[in-house]
Amino acid sequence: MSPVIDIRNLSARTAAGPILRDVSLPVNAGEVMALVGESGAGKSTIAKAVLGILPAGIKVTGGNIFFEGADLLALTPAGLRELLGVRIALIPQDPLTSLNPARRIGDQLTDGLRLRAGMNFRAAWDKALGLLNDVHIREPEQVLKRYPHELSGGMRQRVLIAQAFSLNPHVIIADEPTTALDVTVQKQVLRLIRDMQRERKTTLLFVTHDLGVVAQICDRMTVLYGGKVLEQGATAEILRNPRSPYTKALLAASPRYDQPEQSLKPVPEALIAELKREIGA
Amino acid sequence: MPFSLILSRALSALVTLFGVMVVVFVLVRVAPGDPISMMIAPGATDADIAALRAHYGLDLPVWQQFWIWFGQVLHGNLGTSISMKQGVITIIGQRLPATLELAIFALAMAVVWGGFIALVSTAWRGAWVERLIDNFNGIMLAVPDFIWGLAFVLVLGVLAPVLPISGRSDPSIDAGLTTQFYILEGLLRGKFAFVWDVLKHMLLPACALAFPLAAVIGRVLKNTMMDVMVQDYITLARIKGLSSLRILLQEALRNAAVPALALTGVQFTFLIGGTVITERIFSYPGIGNLAIDAVINRDLPLIQGLVLTFGIIFITVNMLVDALTVWLNPRLRHA
Numbered sequence: 001m002s003p004v005i006d007i008r009n010l011s012a013r014t015a016a017g018p019i020l021r022d023v024s025l026p027v028n029a030g031e032v033m034a035l036v037g038e039s040g041a042g043k044s045t046i047a048k049a050v051l052g053i054l055p056a057g058i059k060v061t062g063g064n065i066f067f068e069g070a071d072l073l074a075l076t077p078a079g080l081r082e083l084l085g086v087r088i089a090l091i092p093q094d095p096l097t098s099l100n101p102a103r104r105i106g107d108q109l110t111d112g113l114r115l116r117a118g119m120n121f122r123a124a125w126d127k128a129l130g131l132l133n134d135v136h137i138r139e140p141e142q143v144l145k146r147y148p149h150e151l152s153g154g155m156r157q158r159v160l161i162a163q164a165f166s167l168n169p170h171v172i173i174a175d176e177p178t179t180a181l182d183v184t185v186q187k188q189v190l191r192l193i194r195d196m197q198r199e200r201k202t203t204l205l206f207v208t209h210d211l212g213v214v215a216q217i218c219d220r221m222t223v224l225y226g227g228k229v230l231e232q233g234a235t236a237e238i239l240r241n242p243r244s245p246y247t248k249a250l251l252a253a254s255p256r257y258d259q260p261e262q263s264l265k266p267v268p269e270a271l272i273a274e275l276k277r278e279i280g281a
Numbered sequence: 282m283p284f285s286l287i288l289s290r291a292l293s294a295l296v297t298l299f300g301v302m303v304v305v306f307v308l309v310r311v312a313p314g315d316p317i318s319m320m321i322a323p324g325a326t327d328a329d330i331a332a333l334r335a336h337y338g339l340d341l342p343v344w345q346q347f348w349i350w351f352g353q354v355l356h357g358n359l360g361t362s363i364s365m366k367q368g369v370i371t372i373i374g375q376r377l378p379a380t381l382e383l384a385i386f387a388l389a390m391a392v393v394w395g396g397f398i399a400l401v402s403t404a405w406r407g408a409w410v411e412r413l414i415d416n417f418n419g420i421m422l423a424v425p426d427f428i429w430g431l432a433f434v435l436v437l438g439v440l441a442p443v444l445p446i447s448g449r450s451d452p453s454i455d456a457g458l459t460t461q462f463y464i465l466e467g468l469l470r471g472k473f474a475f476v477w478d479v480l481k482h483m484l485l486p487a488c489a490l491a492f493p494l495a496a497v498i499g500r501v502l503k504n505t506m507m508d509v510m511v512q513d514y515i516t517l518a519r520i521k522g523l524s525s526l527r528i529l530l531q532e533a534l535r536n537a538a539v540p541a542l543a544l545t546g547v548q549f550t551f552l553i554g555g556t557v558i559t560e561r562i563f564s565y566p567g568i569g570n571l572a573i574d575a576v577i578n579r580d581l582p583l584i585q586g587l588v589l590t591f592g593i594i595f596i597t598v599n600m601l602v603d604a605l606t607v608w609l610n611p612r613l614r615h616a
Contacts (some may be wrong), residue, residue, distance in 0.1 A: 051520050081522050084520050085521040085522030100532055101536065102535040111518075115522075115523065116521075
């Protein structure tokens with residue numbers, strides 16, 4: 001079976017230098033693939049490249065992003081727009097800034113249903129009620145009539161998750177969807193994303209810097225450093241037996257719930273220097 | 282909006298109006314020029330002058346004159362015009378509709394034109410279209426309303442006389458209206474030929490008033506649109522696959538309009554102030570033109586009445602802007 005999203009040899013650069021170096025990333029249908037790395041590793045750049053929202057300063061210098069056989073990088077803006085929202089959706093990072101403050105939740109949640117799926121207002125509103133139920137929001141009738149500032153961060157992220165799943169896309173990109181939330185809310189939201197993904201067999205590309213999150217919900221993972229893939233494979237396998245010294249160092253630097261007394265070790269300077277030499281940064 | 286807020290706004294509006302009344306009353310009496318000396322015939326005796334002065338109550342101390350006038354205003358009486366020998370309220374009532382229609386027409390033009398250039402330059406940001414509009418807008422912004430007025434009179438009235446440059450309507454047309462709201466009543470009565478003639482007379486003064494305001498609205502709205510276009514919810518709207526036009530109008534405009542609106546309100550009061558000179562240039566029979574006549578004639582009751590009228594208009598505009606801001610910004614509704 002061919003991957004749903006197949007990134008091949010993707011390279012990109014800014015004026016300051018390369019930020020993606022020959023990245024290959026196959027994501028299979030129905031799996032959750034984690035993109036792991038620290039800030040600047042290029043994980044968000046990959047997500048933006050798939051969504052066609054790379055900032056003006058970043059230029060793709062080579063490679064392809066195949067989605068169900070078609071190269072997204074070769075599509076016209078109009079062609080890409082056909083796919084976005086319907087076949088490819090996003091769960092954004094910051095629920096506080098990702099909803100339009102001037103529009104009601106119901107209006108924003110039904111945009112896709114009305115404008116892309118052609119539902120009338122009434123049908124879309126009813127469908128939105130169901131979606132809010134799916135993401136465990138109580139009193140959905142009231143919530144649809146509210147404005148974003150009247151909801152908590154966790155509620156808003158649930159609304160955005162409902163929005164992303166609303167048209168049953170084949171692929172959802174989750175861009176650090178829990179970093180802006182409280183720790184207690186994080187776990188619930190993660191479980192929700194995982195449950196909905198399993199139920200609908202959605203392919204999920206999960207961008208995160210948190211190995212705890214990866215262990216919790218991702219089938220496979222890709223470790224990035226400086227725009228280069230260091231390690232790729234099944235999550236359980238990599239976490240148990242990391243091959244790259246950088247992955248080992250990352251694991252040592254991550255808190256573990258099962259061993260709270262163990263002190264955290266920063267990634268050693270020598271290792272970083274070696275990695276930089278290796279990728280030519 | 283909670284009732285207490287409305288009440289406090291209304292109270293502060295009344296205080297403002299009282300302040301306006303005090304200032305204008307004192308100012309017109311301190312300023313050089315004497316209404317009596319404009320009225321007396323040559324050879325009048327000192328006794329005649331004193332009698333006339335007493336007749337208009339101008340022999341009393343200023344503060345006493347003020348309290349008499351203030352009491353009259355509270356009873357809805359603005360006194361009698363010295364130069365026109367008519368009630369001030371009657372005169373202003375006849376002239377105010379002309380100014381209101383002109384100012385609102387100019388405001389509508391400015392909002393439509395300013396909004397249009399803001400949206401176009403946001404849609405083509407970074408391209409030559411944006412730079413062209415920015416430069417063009419800079420010229421519109423730099424030239425004041427009365428220069429536009431004089432230029433229009435010269436170019437479109439004298440050199441190439443395509444539009445009327447004087448008055449409010451063709452005096453040979455008798456539309457038989459009962460109010461002075463020519464456009465409003467003309468439309469309601471279906472007298473479209475007459476309304477068309479009024480609009481033609483209004484176009485040049487309205488353009489003179491609207492151009493600087495349109496430039497301000499265009500610039501401010503474009504800047505706030507640019508700020509909004511980089512927000513996360515705009516990016517998400519794009520990823521939802523919404524069209525560029527829908528993103529511009531549905532997602533961005535409403536958020537960008539809030540800061541632009543407050544400034545438009547302030548600028549609109551400048552536009553109303555601008556009607557004084559502009560109406561004079563185009564011999565337009567509104568209260569602005571009337572105000573200049575009143576000042577020339579040292580017609581104290583009329584000046585006071587007109588300034589009070591302008592004050593009421595300014596305060597009303599500000600309150601409308603406040604209400605609109607709250608309506609546009611849901612975060613303020615329950616605050």
